[in-house]
Amino acid sequence: MQVSTHSDGPAAGIVLAGGRSSRMGESKATLEWHGSTLLRRTAGLLARAVDGAVVVVRAPGQPLPALPAGVEVVDDPVEGLGPMQGIASGLAAVADRAQVAFVCSTDLPFLHPAYVRRVLAALDSDVDVVLPHAHGHRQPLAAAYRTALAPVVAGLVADGQLKLAMLFDHCRVHRTDDAGLLADPRLGALDPTLDSVLNVNEPDDYRAARARPEPEITVQRYGALASNGRRGPETVRAATLGAAAAAVGLALDRHVVAALNGDQITRDAEMPLVVGDMVAFLSADAGG
DSSP states (O other): OOOOOTTSOOOEEEEEEEOTTTSSOOOOGGGGTTTTHHHHHHHHHHHHHHHHOOOEEEEOOOOOOOOOTTEEEEEOSSOOOOOOHHHHHHHHHTTTSSSEEEESSSSTOOHHOOOOOOHHTTTTTSSSSEEEEEEEETTTEEEEEGGGGGHHHHHHHHHTTOOOOHHHHOEEEEEHHHHOOOOOOHHHHHHHTTTGGGGOSSSSHHHHHHHHOOEEEEEOOOOGGGTOOOSSEHHHHHOOOHHHHHHHHHOOOOOEEEEEEEEEEETTTTBBBOOOOOOEEEESSSOO
């Protein structure tokens, strides 16, 4: 469910996809993820978590897999300058529509909307950046930024200062650790080990992450779809809405529609799912 994520108004989402993926040996954006792709999943999770624009920042002309409807693509002006350039491009692209943005890398397959909302909620009027220190490491690519920082970041890039640490010397930073993040009861319940910040940099990382069980989802069928006595809620494992439908013998077609967490109506089979999701399948036929 999308909710207002910040008192300053809509929060935007920015996914950086323009990295060279040198340690992976192939584009992370196009890696398969349970019938979808890693970028499609990350962008879809971020779109679920924020109520403003979502943009994917890519290298100039970089081919990308299919993205969720409404997600925008922004080209970096120069290739190879790293995440500082990507952040500058992303913040500038949404600055006219949002005062704050959650910025993440492509390779966060376990990113939970509850984590995104928790980090954004900590970005109060006295802070420019919320920088989580999770699992003992800074997480600048799973963090919240004020979009007004766009010219500051662009200026640092123009001066050849490409390390993210340089940015944090020029703004007000709120650092929060595991305990601070998990003080939010919803995040503590849904992502108690903060898997949201686990990224996949190398082939072994990807294989280990891909081998994990898919998240547990609660599914219920209504109306004409509740046949053969299957009326009560069922627990299934599914990383996408299409997989959740298949797990109960359904397909998302013109006859079936899904309601995600009670409000988001969709037939998007690649809609990413996370622990805690509830999916209701309904007949789309008149009188169904």
